Amino acid sequence: MKIADLIEKLLQGDTRAVARGISWVEDGSANADKLMRAVFPKTGKATIIGITGSPGAGKSSLVDKLATLYRDRGEKIGIVAVDPSSPFSGGAILGDRIRMQTLGLDPNVFIRSMATRGKLGGLARATVDAVAILDAAGFDKVIVETVGVGQDEVEIVKAADVSVVVLVPGMGDDIQAIKAGIMEIGDVFVINKSDREGVLRTEKELEALLALAHRYDFWDPPIVKTIATENKGIEELSEAIKSYKDFLEKGEKNLERKKAIAKWRLIELLQEKLLDDVMSKNGTSKKLEKFAAEVAEKKLDPYSAVEELLK
Amino acid sequence: MKIADLIEKLLQGDTRAVARGISWVEDGSANADKLMRAVFPKTGKATIIGITGSPGAGKSSLVDKLATLYRDRGEKIGIVAVDPSSPFSGGAILGDRIRMQTLGLDPNVFIRSMATRGKLGGLARATVDAVAILDAAGFDKVIVETVGVGQDEVEIVKAADVSVVVLVPGMGDDIQAIKAGIMEIGDVFVINKSDREGVLRTEKELEALLALAHRYDFWDPPIVKTIATENKGIEELSEAIKSYKDFLEKGEKNLERKKAIAKWRLIELLQEKLLDDVMSKNGTSKKLEKFAAEVAEKKLDPYSAVEELLK
Numbered sequence: 001m002k003i004a005d006l007i008e009k010l011l012q013g014d015t016r017a018v019a020r021g022i023s024w025v026e027d028g029s030a031n032a033d034k035l036m037r038a039v040f041p042k043t044g045k046a047t048i049i050g051i052t053g054s055p056g057a058g059k060s061s062l063v064d065k066l067a068t069l070y071r072d073r074g075e076k077i078g079i080v081a082v083d084p085s086s087p088f089s090g091g092a093i094l095g096d097r098i099r100m101q102t103l104g105l106d107p108n109v110f111i112r113s114m115a116t117r118g119k120l121g122g123l124a125r126a127t128v129d130a131v132a133i134l135d136a137a138g139f140d141k142v143i144v145e146t147v148g149v150g151q152d153e154v155e156i157v158k159a160a161d162v163s164v165v166v167l168v169p170g171m172g173d174d175i176q177a178i179k180a181g182i183m184e185i186g187d188v189f190v191i192n193k194s195d196r197e198g199v200l201r202t203e204k205e206l207e208a209l210l211a212l213a214h215r216y217d218f219w220d221p222p223i224v225k226t227i228a229t230e231n232k233g234i235e236e237l238s239e240a241i242k243s244y245k246d247f248l249e250k251g252e253k254n255l256e257r258k259k260a261i262a263k264w265r266l267i268e269l270l271q272e273k274l275l276d277d278v279m280s281k282n283g284t285s286k287k288l289e290k291f292a293a294e295v296a297e298k299k300l301d302p303y304s305a306v307e308e309l310l311k
Numbered sequence: 312m313k314i315a316d317l318i319e320k321l322l323q324g325d326t327r328a329v330a331r332g333i334s335w336v337e338d339g340s341a342n343a344d345k346l347m348r349a350v351f352p353k354t355g356k357a358t359i360i361g362i363t364g365s366p367g368a369g370k371s372s373l374v375d376k377l378a379t380l381y382r383d384r385g386e387k388i389g390i391v392a393v394d395p396s397s398p399f400s401g402g403a404i405l406g407d408r409i410r411m412q413t414l415g416l417d418p419n420v421f422i423r424s425m426a427t428r429g430k431l432g433g434l435a436r437a438t439v440d441a442v443a444i445l446d447a448a449g450f451d452k453v454i455v456e457t458v459g460v461g462q463d464e465v466e467i468v469k470a471a472d473v474s475v476v477v478l479v480p481g482m483g484d485d486i487q488a489i490k491a492g493i494m495e496i497g498d499v500f501v502i503n504k505s506d507r508e509g510v511l512r513t514e515k516e517l518e519a520l521l522a523l524a525h526r527y528d529f530w531d532p533p534i535v536k537t538i539a540t541e542n543k544g545i546e547e548l549s550e551a552i553k554s555y556k557d558f559l560e561k562g563e564k565n566l567e568r569k570k571a572i573a574k575w576r577l578i579e580l581l582q583e584k585l586l587d588d589v590m591s592k593n594g595t596s597k598k599l600e601k602f603a604a605e606v607a608e609k610k611l612d613p614y615s616a617v618e619e620l621l622k
Contacts (some may be wrong), residue, residue, distance in 0.1 A: 033614050040612035054478075056367070139406070167366075255607060262613070263603035269617045274585040275578070292574035296566060301351035302573070303344050306580045 003031050007038045013076070013138040015110060022112055025129035028122055028272070036129055038299035042136035046078075047245055050160030050260050051145045052153060052185075056190045057166040061228035062237075063145045064103055069234050071108050078134035078142040079103075081113040082127050082156055110134065125268040127156050150305045158185050162244045164237070166190045167206065170198035186221050187244045190237060217257075219247055284309065314342050318349045324387070324449040326421060333423055336440035339433055339583070347440055353447035357389075358556055361471030362456045363464060363496075368477040369503045372539035373548075374413055374456050378543050381452050382419050389445035389453040390414075392424040393438050393467055393594065421445065436579040438467050469496050473555045475548070477501045478517065481509035497532055500556045501548060505536035521609045528568075530558055 001020065009017035011168035021039075024032045049066075053059050060081075067077045103109045114127050127144065134142045144160055157163050165186035189210075191202055203223060210221055222240045226233030250253050278284055287309060294300035312331065320328035332350075333530050335343045360377075364370050371392075378388045414420045425438050438455065445453045454473055457464035468474050476497035500521075502513055514534060521532055533551045537544030589595055599621060605611035 003464065025426060037612050040614075041609060044609060063500050085591035258607035259603050262606035263599065264622070265613050266603055266606065266616055269613055270589065270620060271582050271586050273617055273621065274589065275582050278581065278585065288574065288577060292577055293568050295577065296569035298352060298355060301348050302576050302580055303347050303351075305577055306584055309577070309581060 006031075007035060010035075010039070010133065010137055011042060015107070018110060018133060018137050019112070021133050022114075022130045024280075025133070026114060026126045028276070032129070036132065038194070039132055039136040041131075043132045044135065046135040046139050046142050046162040047162070048131055048135070048143060049143045049241055050144060050157030050163045051166060052157045052163070053192075055192075057168050058228050059145055060164050062166060062190065062192055062226060062234075063143055065228050065231050065234045066237060067103060067109055067141075067143060069238055071103075071106060075140035076108045076138060077110070078137075078139040079109065079111045080105060080127060080130050080134070080142065080144045081111070082123065082144065082146040082153060110139065121196055122268075122272045124156050125265070125272055128159055128265055128268075131159075154185060155264060159265070161248060162187050162241050164188045164190060164241065166192050168193045169196040169202045173235030187219065187224045188240045189221055190233075190236070191225050192228055194233070195227050199206075199225065199226060217247075217251060219244065278309070317342075318346060321346075321350070321444065322353060322446055326418070329421060329444060329448050330423070332444045333425075333441045336444070337425060337437045339587070341435075343440070347443065350440075350443055354443045355446065357446040357450050357453050358473070358552075359442055359446070359471040360452060360454045360552055361468030361474045362454060362477060363468045363474070364477030364503075366499075366622055368479050369539050370456055370477050373477060373501065373503055373537060373545075374454055376539050376542050377547045377548060378414060378452075378454060380549055382414075382417060385418045385453035386419070387449060389448075389450040390420065390422045390440075391438060391441050391445070391453065391455045392422070393434065393455065393464060397549040421450065433579075433583045435467050436576070436583055439470055439576055439579075442470075448493040465496060466575055470576070472559060473498050473552050475499045475501060475552065477503050478513060479504045480507040480513045498530065499548070499551045500532055500534045501537055501544075502534060503537045503539055505543075505544070506538050510536065528562060530555065530571055534535075589620070 001017075006017050006020060010021050021035055023029075026034055043285060051059055051063055063079060067079055071123060095287040103111060112130065114123060114130060131142050131144060144156060146157055152217050163185045165188075167189065169191060191199060191206070203225075206223060210223075215221075222243070224233055224237045224240050226237060228234070248257075279288075291309065295302050295305055312328075317328050317331060323330050332346055334340075358557055362370055362374055365552060374390060378390055399511055414422065414469050423441065442453050442455060455467060457468055474496045476499075478500065480502060480516060500517060502510060502517070514536075519533060521534075526532075533554070535548045535551050537548060539545070559568075591601075602611060602616040602620065606613050606616055
């Protein structure tokens with residue numbers, strides 16, 4: 001397909017064009033630049049919802065139920081799942097296939113998981129681009145779900161309009177451990193599996209942590225209790241998400257937040273381009289392999305190797 | 312302190328010099344290059360143990376108990392905790408202070424947590440450098456513990472000699488979700504809190520997943536059941552770690568693995584240097600701020616902005 005045709009179809013909401021476009025940004029293909037330049041001005045209409053939390057918190061069920069609720073209201077929903085699999089060997093998510101059985105057949109729901117595909121880095125950038133594509137293609141809600149809770153994943157979720165952090169009862173002292181990474185990014189908190197023991201304690205601990213936090217925007221993050229598998233609390237979650245989105249749109253702080261996100265995005269993209277430039281030079285790949293072998297055998301230190309590569 | 316003096320003291324195992332050296336690599340200070348060139352040839356004696364798993368798995372207790380066991384055997388232990396906090400606002404780990412009360416006063420145990428400190432990227436590189444410093448300073452075991460389970464954290468743990476993945480009973484279907492990311496990196500698996508319900512099911516699921524996986528080195532990862540808070544199973548864990556280390560040393564595949572790690576490390580370092588170079592040019596920071604504002608207001612697309620930055 002010609003790139004202009006693809007862009008036209010994509011902007012009309014054609015699902016196959018959307019899927020193709022996302023593959024381009026994922027692969028870092030030469031067409032991705034042109035595509036994103038065309039897509040970017042058309043973005044800004046969708047509500048981007050980021051959902052994170054530790055494995056075992058039941059994020060996937062929650063995302064499915066939330067998507068179903070939006071769909072039942074007549075909206076178009078895009079779901080982007082970020083997979084922190086290894087760049088050495090790739091990896092696949094089984095959850096996808098399970099999902100396809102329920103939501104995936106719905107023409108108003110588009111599901112995609114993003115992985116590194118063995119390419120060096122760029123997952124965060126590719127995810128943000130995929131979200132922009134869905135936005136430009138006319139999806140009303142785009143839900144970004146991360147499997148991991150690492151640095152990149154935190155940034156990806158932060159780039160959403162509304163960030164939802166999912167916890168489960170009985171995390172005990174470990175709630176402290178995740179404080180640093182994800183507590184501060186939550187605009188809305190969910191305690192899922194809230195029929196489990198320890199829900200009150202987790203709620204109290206969470207409230208105490210949130211009371212200590214200082215948000216620049218003076219928003220007081222709501223805590224929603226859900227049982228995703230029984231479809232309980234999903235309506236309340238959608239209301240909490242909407243209330244933060246409404247709050248954002250009134251506030252002046254929104255532009256500052258958008259600027260911080262834009263800066264992060266520019267740096268990600270810049271870093272990727274810089275590496276591509278160096279690696280595409282004749283002989284660099286070979287040199288890298290050679291130096292890696294020498295570093296592995298301790299014949300060369302990494303700092304000298306990089307100095308040499310940059311010459 | 313002069314850099315030559317610091318290096319000398321550091322290589323003699325002086326704790327304050329070690330701490331200072333790690334700060335240099337963490338800050339990306341100009342001294343870091345020189346330091347790491349001196350440190351690198353002295354590495355390779357320590358056993359590097361990477362420990363990962365989701366928040367709530369009890370990794371910290373496990374690390375503490377394992378470190379105590381090694382210390383009781385007369386060894387010197389370094390612990391590096393990686394904190395996936397946000398580059399926008401930093402963040403701190405409370406766990407550290409709790410730890411200092413028990414292990415931190417021991418002269419044979421060195422504990423350090425690594426955070427981004429607001430610097431752009433470089434956490435993975437800084438962590439690997441910190442591990443090399445501890446290795447060169449004569450620590451027998453270096454334990455790297457990650458709080459997150461994202462892309463960077465997976466790579467950090469993979470760079471260890473032995474990677475330990477910690478699970479807890481009752482993760483149910485979610486064990487599938489973390490498969491892609493961390494299942495494949497485990498040389499040793501731990502089911503912690505093994506007095507909880509569901510331990511057998513988790514063990515069976517894990518065995519089934521491991522049976523499906525194809526390891527390039529034909530290692531069959533052991534599964535160790537522990538109750539870290541009661542100090543149960545720690546001896547068995549240390550044996551499982553040792554058995555993989557012994558296996559590695561016999562195998563030819565070790566060099567291939569080391570080469571893959573070296574390559575990843577070179578790329579990390581290369582990317583950091585490239586960004587530093589661009590950002591240190593006169594006016595780039597200002598331009599970046601300006602472009603970020605324009606991207607936020609949708610007056611400019613990120614791809615064109617980066618093209619402009621690279622001119």
